[in-house]
Amino acid sequence: MRSDKQIEKKQRIKWLKRLSLILGLLLFLIFGIIAGYYANEVREFLTDLNEETPEELRDTSKQDDSLRDLHPISFLILGLDAEGEGDTRRSDSIMVATVNPGKESTKILSIPRDTLITLPNSNEQEKFNAIYPIDGMTGLIDFVEDYLTIPISFYVTLNFEGLVDLVDAVGGITVNSPLSFTVQDSDETADAIVIEEGIQDLNGEEALGYARMRKQDPRGDFGRQERQREVIEAVVDELLSFNSVTNLTPILNAIRPNLQTNMSGQQMMTVASNYRDAAKNIESVELSGAAEYVYFPSYGHDLYVWNPYEESLDEARSTLREHLELDPSSEENSADEINN
Structure with a gap:
């Protein structure tokens, strides 16, 4: 038994x-x-x-050695507004990010779109967000490299209108709003989106309104820049979650028409796997300055502009150069330094 x-x-x-x-x-x-x-x-x-990258920016193979050896890299990140006449877009948000895997940190500098600059080819005064529709991505990268005295490794453009689909695809995001306000939705319905002060969950339409509102913010464009960074970081957190892995197809479909870069597929995979820890520590590099109204002959009237203080701009340049492990005091030949 x-x-x-x-x-x-x-x-x-x-x-x-x-x-x-x-x-x-x-x-x-x-x-x-x-x-x-x-x-x-x-x-x-x-x-x-990578499909719509300008021909002169397609070959980024010179960055392969830097990525393989885990050297610091830099990104020019543009948030593009709605298409205007002739399918031209102005850069609604302009950010430069430096990523240092050795220090496991990322620094982000936001350049106010109303920053007064002088166009290199015509010596005419313009706002920073006008460079992209005038000179294209190549001209903008060249200008940013000269303006900040750092090399740009890669660029990324994000259509903020695509945030609606992307945020909905990841199941919404959580933000901590510093103020309460109402704003129109993507159909331009007034006060359709209501944002409360404090922590709250947002869907795609709400996240877009939260990221783009400027006039009701006491800090103006600076307040909007902070909210845009908050939305981007919240989306990245959701994208890295397990739920996003199981919901990959709608996420890719939401990103595909709204994101553009000159990175190759292999370079993206390398950054995603080897530079991941640096994304956990994001620090803002602040620019101080003053606003004024300046007469533009090409427009025939005064326009609101913003001018950074020279000391603040120099400090930002040194901070980014040091983070890229370049000589903070040397500002010559910056475009070649990162590859050496």
Whole structure:
């Protein structure tokens, strides 16, 4: 009797082991199929992001050595507004990010779009956000490199209108609003979006309104820049969560038409895997300055502009150069330094 029970117990254990093995193989096959499907989808997605890059900016292979050796890199990040006449877009948000994997930190400088500058080719005065529609991405990168005396490794453009689909695809985001306000939605319905002061969950439409409102913020463009950075960081947090992995297809579909970069697919994967820790510590580099109204002959009237204090601009330049491990006091040949 006892022997029969032992035999039965051994058979049951043997059967459970076989069942576990079968289930394990099934799970392995299922995850393999899913991984293969997503790998192909991700590969196509990464290719699409590079599709509209200007020809002169396509070859970024000179950055491969820097990425492989984990050197600091820099990004020019543009938030683009709605298309205007002739399919031109002005840069609604202009940010420069330096990423240092050794220090495990990222620094972000926001350049106010109303910053007064002199166009290099015509010597005419303009606002910073006019460079992109006038000289394109190549001209903007060249100008930013000269303006901040740092090299730009890569660029990324984000259509803020695409935030609606992206935020909805990740299931919404959580923000901590410093003030209460109402703002129109993407259909221009007045006061359609209500933002309360404090911590709250936002859907796509609400996140877009939260990121773009400026007139009701006492800090003006600076307050909006902070909220835009907060939204971007919240979206990144959601994208890195497990729920986003299981909801990959709608996320990729939301990003695909709204994001553009000159990074290759392999470079994106390298940064995502090897520079990840640097994204956990994001610091803002502040610019101080003063606002005024300046007469623009090309427009025939005065326009609101913002001028950074020279001491503040120099300090920002030194901070970014030091973070990129360049000589903070040397501002010559900056475009070549990061590759050496």
